[in-house]
Amino acid sequence: xxxxxxxxxxxxxxxxxxxxxxxxxxxxxxxxxxxxxxxxxxxxxxxxxxxxxxxxxxxxxxxxxxxxxxxxxxxxxxxxxxxxxxxxxxxxxxxxxxxxxxxxxxxxxxxxxxxxxxxxxxxxxxxxxxxxxxxxxxxxxxxxxxxxxxxxxxxxxxxxxxxxxxxxxxxxxxxxxxxxxxxxxxxxxxxxxxxxxxxxxxxxxxxxxxxxxxxxxxxxxxxxxxxxxxxxxxxxxxxxxxxxxxxxxxxxxxxxxxxxxxxxxxxxxxxxxxxxxxxxxxxxxxxxxxxxxxxxxxxxxxxxxxxxxxxxxxx
Numbered sequence: 001x002x003x004x005x006x007x008x009x010x011x012x013x014x015x016x017x018x019x020x021x022x023x024x025x026x027x028x029x030x031x032x033x034x035x036x037x038x039x040x041x042x043x044x045x046x047x048x049x050x051x052x053x054x055x056x057x058x059x060x061x062x063x064x065x066x067x068x069x070x071x072x073x074x075x076x077x078x079x080x081x082x083x084x085x086x087x088x089x090x091x092x093x094x095x096x097x098x099x100x101x102x103x104x105x106x107x108x109x110x111x112x113x114x115x116x117x118x119x120x121x122x123x124x125x126x127x128x129x130x131x132x133x134x135x136x137x138x139x140x141x142x143x144x145x146x147x148x149x150x151x152x153x154x155x156x157x158x159x160x161x162x163x164x165x166x167x168x169x170x171x172x173x174x175x176x177x178x179x180x181x182x183x184x185x186x187x188x189x190x191x192x193x194x195x196x197x198x199x200x201x202x203x204x205x206x207x208x209x210x211x212x213x214x215x216x217x218x219x220x221x222x223x224x225x226x227x228x229x230x231x232x233x234x235x236x237x238x239x240x241x242x243x244x245x246x247x248x249x250x251x252x253x254x255x256x257x258x259x260x261x262x263x264x265x266x267x268x269x270x271x272x273x274x275x276x277x278x279x280x281x282x283x284x285x286x287x288x289x290x291x292x293x294x295x296x297x298x299x300x301x302x303x304x305x306x307x308x309x310x311x312x313x314x315x
Contacts, residue, residue, distance in 0.1 A: 005206065005209055012034065019173040022119060023122045024046070025046055025122055025123065028058070028219065029219070030222070031129070033219050035123055039070070046122075049231055063219070067215075075110065082233060086275065093164075096275070097307070097310055101272055106228070107164050108168070110122070111168045124161055124172065125176060128204065131181070133193035139203055143189070146193065147190040161174070188206055192206040197221070237268050240267045243267075262295070263295045269311075286298065293309060
């Protein structure tokens with residue numbers, strides 16, 4: 001195990017050293033904090049939090065920035081900033097999936113501000129959850145089940161930050177997706193990716209173990225939090241629930257279901273879908289494939305249990 005930990009650290013150190021960027025998207029979670037420990041002094045870190053909703057990222061981001069002598073830019077986004085970013089995010093990603101939208105308005109605002117500040121590239125922690133089993137649902141699986149599911153995910157995984165960076169015009173560095181890191185991660189046994197520690201089961205256990213003592217304990221052994229929770233953009237769900245009247249949601253949902261074969265599961269989904277329809281045709285009209293999402297009738301990759309378009313899971 002110590003050999004594996006040493007190999008992970010050596011490979012990441014090498015990969016990050018070859019990334020020619022002076023900026024990093026720092027959530028304060030495990031993945032971005034690991035990368036921040038390798039980027040060197042005087043790199044600028046961006047942390048985005050929602051001004052009007054509860055967020056949890058800021059304290060850990062400050063800890064990591066101070067420890068590694070990074071210049072921390074805190075982006076405090078108002079509700080108007082978030083709503084504007086929602087429009088741009090949907091237009092870029094071509095989906096109305098609430099989870100993907102809430103997560104990626106963080107990416108959009110971070111990259112947009114880095115670009116505005118004159119930076120030409122940015123580093124993110126994309127890929128660690130998929131390669132090292134970071135998502136909470138992995139913790140319910142046996143080692144053979146986990147290995148099988150990881151192999152399935154590796155075939156269909158996608159990273160919206162690539163589309164974001166291309167649209168904004170900023171180069172993306174994602175060290176965890178470097179070929180050397182990917183090869184190393186895939187060779188690590190599943191029972192080292194999800195394992196119990198002090199009576200609690202953790203995803204990304206081997207990553208946590210590798211950086212235990214090098215990062216604050218609150219980060220190394222902290223609970224996995226989605227980007228939308230850490231940044232506070234999950235508050236948009238209750239915002240739309242209060243903003244859209246029940247009868248409006250009921251009437252419009254019925255129309256979209258009957259005319260466009262889309263079942264909208266929430267008021268937030270309705271808001272996003274109406275923005276989506278300003279730019280794109282309804283999902284069923286975009287393809288003729290047989291493998292379809294049961295809720296929006298968009299095409300779903302063979303082997304995928306998740307609809308990128310509307311967010312349905314499992315399917």
